[in-house]
Amino acid sequence: MTIKVGDKLPQATFKTKTADGPAELTTADVFAGKTVVLFGVPGAFTPTCHMNHLPGFVEHADTIKGKGVDTIAVIAANDLFVMDAWCKASKADAITFLSDPAADFIKAIGLGLDAPIFGSTRAQRFALIAKDGEVTFLSVEETPGTATATGAAAILEAL
Incomplete structure (x- = not known):
């Protein structure tokens, strides 16, 4: 079942890369007591995503953080090293990059998205706002290859 507005995000552990090397972040680390855009x-580096x-x-x-958002995070079913390379290549230090390599959180x-071209389950293109781990806004992109309903402009409008 797809998560919806009013639902709490499930417990999960994400992989990330820090200055000290690989690390793990839990759902609580990312969302507890915060307003988060996720x-x-x-996939990292795929044309529409990148x-x-x-x-x-x-x-x-x-501008997003100026509207009371503590964290902006992106999640993909790529390994943490690919996500870190994507962050660096995109000069995206203001964004938290979360790796969900087996798509456990994404499935939960x-x-x-069952995408044989990628060789495994990936994320549908989505955006949500969560306050203290509760979803207050959710949008899932309807048209492949676009990021209109899930882009920064849509989030700014929702905030």
Whole structure:
């Protein structure tokens, strides 16, 4: 079942890369007591994700955070090293990059995408706002190859 507004996000552990090396973050670490914008992408460096979806959040990060958002995070079913390389290549230090390599969290929120071209389950393109781990806004992209309903402009409008 797909998560919906009013639902609590499930417990999960994400992988991330820090200055000290690989690390884990739990759902509580990311969401507890915070307002978080989380957007999901099918894959790092894929055309729409890299050239359209992520850049809007990088460009508007200060404006989004200025509206009371503590954290902007992106999640994909890529390993933490790919996510870290994507962060660096995109100069996206204002964004938290979460690796969900087996898509466990993505599946738990019902937003998995069976994509044989990628060789495994990936995330549907989505964006949500969560306050203290409770979803207050959710949008899932309807049209493949676009990031309109889930982009930074849509999040700014929802805030």
